[in-house]
Amino acid sequence: MRASVINRIAKISASAARRADTAWVRRLAATVPLAAVVAVVAVGAGPVKGDGTAPAAAAKPAGLPSAAIPGAGAPVAPTASPSPTAPTASAAPTTGTDANTPAAHTPTGHSKAPAVPAAAAQSTAPSATGPAAKNELSAGVPGQDAVAIRFNGLGLGPNQGLPVGAMKPTAFSVTWTNTSGHRLDAVAPVVAAQHYAHARCQGTSMAQGSLQRQDASGWTDLPLSQGLGTDYVYSGDDAAFALEPGASRTIDYRVGLGADNGPGTLLLEADAFLPVSKQSHPLLGGTTDEVTVSDDHRPTASMPTMTPHPTSVKVGGPAVEVEVSPGNFTKEQMGWLAPRLTFNDAAGELRAQDVTAEVMVNGAWKQLPVRQDCDGVSVDASSVATIPAPAGRVFNYDFRFALKASTAKGITSLTVGAGAVGDAHYAAPVTIPVAVVR
Secondary structure (H helix, E strand, O other): OOHHHHHHHHOOOOOHHHHOOOOHHHHHHHHOOHHHHHHHHHHOOOOOOOOOOOOOOOOOOOOOOOOOOOOOOOOOOOOOOOOOOOOOOOOOOOOOEOOOOOOOOOOOOOOOOOOOOHHHHOOOOOEOOEOOOOOEEEOOEEOOOOEEEEEEOOOOOOOOOEEEOOOOOEEEEEEEEEOOOOOEEEEEEEEEEOOOOOOOOOOOOOOOEEEEEEEOOEEEEEOOEOOOOOHHHHHHHHHOEEEOOOOEEEEEEEEEEOOOOOOEEEEEEEEEEOOOEOOEOOEEEEEEEEEEEEOOOOOEEEOOOOOOOOOEEEEOOOOEEEEEEEEEOOOOOEOOEEEEEEEEOOOOOOOHHHEEEEEEEOOEEEEEOEEEEOOEEEEOOHHHOEOOEOOOEEOOEEEEEEEOOOOOOOOOEEEEEEEEEEOOEEOOOEEEEEEEEO
């Protein structure tokens, strides 16, 4: 059994950082159940890829997995000489079809009983006329390099990447090419983003935004991120198409990232699956495209050094002061810009009700709401946002905070963060350590 089976199962508990570079190799394990793999190996007439062994000659069963979309047609009984190239009904192609791609067929959805075309019954055993067709995992199932995939358009244009919070989504396309040497009756195109370390407030590091595919009926919404499960694997079933040997199909997509995604490097993954059934989606090919995520409308945040930073705060004692300075160093005016003040402790025991916070407004201290959110305990300073915030400006805010007597005894220090948010774009925060004394 391929090591990718174990890797894909481990995805559920592995961290995002450890699975970003190997995700597409694990797709086979994600989509072919262990029992199905064992069953296919047991009935295969020829060598199984990755196994290196071949069972004794055995009669092929009547119901091998279909190479067409489930529900595309009634089961086909095997004959004495099954035709390996017998066409089956396939789904309608999407827009952007290459000239050498087969003509469109009527779209076909999933059914509980997958179709079994004659092509699925062919053996991969060598014959007197030559070796078996390449890329065969088992009888009638193409291998993981049966389809070559190429991204087109990303990383080009004035932004040299993928901007966050853009008014319009970024367009690109993906091309699927049949390199198997034989007809593929159904190729399900799948595109999704791998885990993104700079996704804000996401437990599984999933980029936030939208992804759409151009179909004959218009733009179809797709899941942008892969997440922890494998539901995204089925997102291409409704757009599955047939490919003759050497033929290609190009499909248009567009993607938009939310303003709260931080800049970094995003891996977009494109795969081709054989939609046999909900329990079996063998991988036919896959690739990734490394995309630079940029944010030209991101504010800055700082704690000016001219004001001494607090070094400690006493539980039940007086408030201590800290200055937070959000800035707009972009090329455009921001509609609004607000400061952020956050608190975290190593044990995670700090509660919003343990903290009081105020900001200086027109020479007087104004109390602000304190909440628990994905950043820890944060001060809601939206009421003092600068509206608008011209480009090239820095705005200074004096805060003070205190800890109530109810603060947990196990808290011995705090990480105090100064941040900013402007037009829903978040600044990279700066932090200082503050000792908690009693």
